[in-house]
Amino acid sequence: MGNTGFSLALMMALLLLHFVVSFSTETTPNISTDQSALLALKAHIVSHPQKMLKTNWSTTTSICNWVGVTCGSRHQRVIALNLSSMLLTGEIPSDMFYHLSRLQVLY
Template sequence: MGNSSTSASDKSSLLAIKSSMNLNTHELLAKNWSRSSPFCHWIGITCDARHERVMALNLSNVGLTGYMAPELGNFSYLTELDLSNNNFHGKIPNDLRGLHRLKLLNLSYNGLSGDIPPWIGDLSELQYLGLQSSSFAGSIPIEVGQLHQLKTSDIAMNELSGRIPVEVFNISSLEVLILASNSFSGEISKAIGDLPNSES
């Protein structure tokens, strides 16, 4: 059995996330995420069986709109967060910086904007970073080079500019890097030749 207080914290965070979303386009989710049912059985939720804590949150392609709730940063056991193919807007909340177990972060195909936050580099277990097809601007933070487990990064089709930091090409685990349809300047580092499956 899980720790009842921490499990209760996960449930209250999920209900706060639900209240921040416009669920009119997805009535099933609105009804399924109910206080009266175990949250580990809710649509899009995968729990750790031992601790009954949220391990994965997959709400891709369900027509959600609104801002990303700061409570998304409350799930200390979270390894996968997939909110792709919705209509979230605004910035990535800084509260996500504490998700140190996160291996997959997919926020692609939304209306998110602002900078790619430097604290992304603190998510040391991250293996997949998907931020394509949004409205991110500014430059790629050099802190991305701290993601020593990163295998795939797709940041294509945004409004990014500036130079691509050489630190990105020093990630030895990186296999796929997709940068197309941005406004980068300068030469792409010769180190890109060390990335066997990269695309630019």
């Protein structure tokens, strides 16, 4: 019976440790996660005849200044993407909308 109580306490301590580590490693979405999501989108584009993303979407420039990207003034997060006139071909990464948590408009 004594070993059962110890084993249970050990399992509870390990579960608590796992929860604390998992919680502390989760990141709150911010402008950096928005940038990562847009760069992942860029990597999934297989054809962009106008080369707008190649020449404009650069880590040396704030994503709020990228062509087709609109950031909100309050949180400086991506709220709109208008890529409709760029003739893009490719896939939208499945987790893009999870990371662009403030996105309201997509063209």
